[in-house]
Amino acid sequence: MKFNRNFLGIASAVFLFGLFAFIPLEEKKIVVIDAAHGGNDLGADYGGGLQEKLIVERIAKLVQIQNKDNNLEIVLLRDGDQSIELAERVSIINKLKPALVISLHANASKNITKNGAEAYIAADGKFYNQSKESAETLLQKVAAENLSKGSVSGANFFILKKSNCPAVTLEVGYLSNEKDRKYITSEKGQIEIAKKILESLE
Numbered sequence: 245m246k247f248n249r250n251f252l253g254i255a256s257a258v259f260l261f262g263l264f265a266f267i268p269l270e271e272k273k274i275v276v277i278d279a280a281h282g283g284n285d286l287g288a289d290y291g292g293g294l295q296e297k298l299i300v301e302r303i304a305k306l307v308q309i310q311n312k313d314n315n316l317e318i319v320l321l322r323d324g325d326q327s328i329e330l331a332e333r334v335s336i337i338n339k340l341k342p343a344l345v346i347s348l349h350a351n352a353s354k355n356i357t358k359n360g361a362e363a364y365i366a367a368d369g370k371f372y373n374q375s376k377e378s379a380e381t382l383l384q385k386v387a388a389e390n391l392s393k394g395s396v397s398g399a400n401f402f403i404l405k406k407s408n409c410p411a412v413t414l415e416v417g418y419l420s421n422e423k424d425r426k427y428i429t430s431e432k433g434q435i436e437i438a439k440k441i442l443e444s445l446e
């Protein structure tokens with residue numbers, strides 16, 4: 245009888261482990277990270293291989309890699325250097341029905357002193373309040389010691405307008421500014437930005 249009781253104990257422990265190890269996908273919070281540009285569309289290009297498309301792709305991957313929250317599913321719209329039409333991006337987003345979309349960009353300006361992280365949201369629509377709140381939290385987290393904090397502005401970007409969910413465009417800093425460039429192209433900076441993005445989702 246002792247054997248049987250032990251067996252039951254192990255069996256129920258295995259059962260319980262199985263129950264908690266596989267939380268169904270629909271109960272997870274899905275956040276889509278849209279690494280902007282890709283393929284022939286380089287985005288901002290500083291030269292010497294410092295391209296916006298590669299910076300945002302790396303940060304997007306680091307968000308997914310560093311996610312340790314079992315209740316959070318990070319979905320990447322692209323995990324390689326391929327070009328995806330904006331309409332296709334939106335169609336994927338709207339099928340996933342995520343809690344939030346973060347579209348990642350890096351900025352550039354002729355004015356090389358311009359710097360810092362900035363965010364954009366659709367100027368109106370039914371997700372305005374949630375998008376605004378997410379954008380404020382994102383900026384608060386990402387703009388820390390190494391990036392100055394810019395503002396949240398309304399914009400008519402296709403992804404922001406057409407996504408059926410809260411959506412934020414996050415400009416992670418200026419490739420044209422020396423201090424920002426060093427930070428957003430460094431491994432340390434990219435890891436940190438990705439961590440801060442995850443913290444903003446807690």
Ligand SMILES: [Zn+2]
Nearest residue numbers: 280287349350
């Ligand atoms: Zn861009």
